[in-house]
């Protein structure tokens with residue numbers, strides 16, 4: 001096929017969503033994924049949980065790993081004030097190009113900083129590039145086997161503060177078992193699981209919310 005799925009998703013946004021209206025962009029993507037083609041956006045069911053955790057955290061600095069088409073970037077930033085620092089990382093230039101247009105259609109381009117590159121390369125540069133010392137809220141939705149190395153990297157770079165919240169998508173499907181073991185056994189995190197379903201399906205999935213408790217050592221036995 002000439003176009004990619006993200007390009008067809010973007011087309012559905014341009015046709016069905018109202019410019020400058022983030023909720024209509026979210027609805028257009030969810031409609032496309034429910035009725036035309038499944039795509040790996042966090043979706044409306046898990047998205048409502050994401051919304052509630054974002055609102056209760058009311059973060060002033062946010063990091064997202066894995067922008068994809070920009071669905072969760074729009075979900076998160078439609079809830080937060082313009083002064084919020086929101087950085088989203090995407091390693092695939094084609095997906096980044098689609099995400100920029102989705103975010104622009106939602107009218108959120110001035111609130112979102114989309115950086116192209118790999119999380120492992122960019123996380124150590126966050127302080128220098130953006131003058132950000134710590135992130136209040138981090139959303140993991142990138143390659144599942146990178147969740148564990150990346151939360152360790154965030155800790156090692158001192159980018160988590162006491163009270164920082166890391167919310168991870170897909171901890172059941174596709175699954176992130178090593179990540180779950182780590183955050184649930186570490187004394188530096190307090191974790192809880194939000195049971196839900198894989199986007200646009202009845203398959204069991206969920207989100208893990210892990211709050212950073214500060215710099216402690218030792219593992220829970």
Ligand SMILES: CNc1ncnc2c1ncn2[C@@H]1O[C@H](/C=C/CNC(=O)c2cc(-c3ccc(F)cc3)cc(O)c2O)[C@@H](O)[C@H]1O
Nearest residue numbers: 040066068089090091092095117118119141142143146174
């Ligand atoms: C490793 N560091 C990285 N740094 C920057 N961007 C990264 C990245 N890893 C991946 N990315 C980007 O994130 C996105 C990847 C997300 C991976 N997500 C999944 O695999 C996934 C997969 C499913 C899924 C579930 C069931 C199934 F049958 C098929 C798929 C559901 C989801 O909600 C998912 O999030 C891409 O845009 C990719 O380019």
Ligand SMILES: [Mg+2]
Nearest residue numbers: 042141169170
């Ligand atoms: Mg996901």
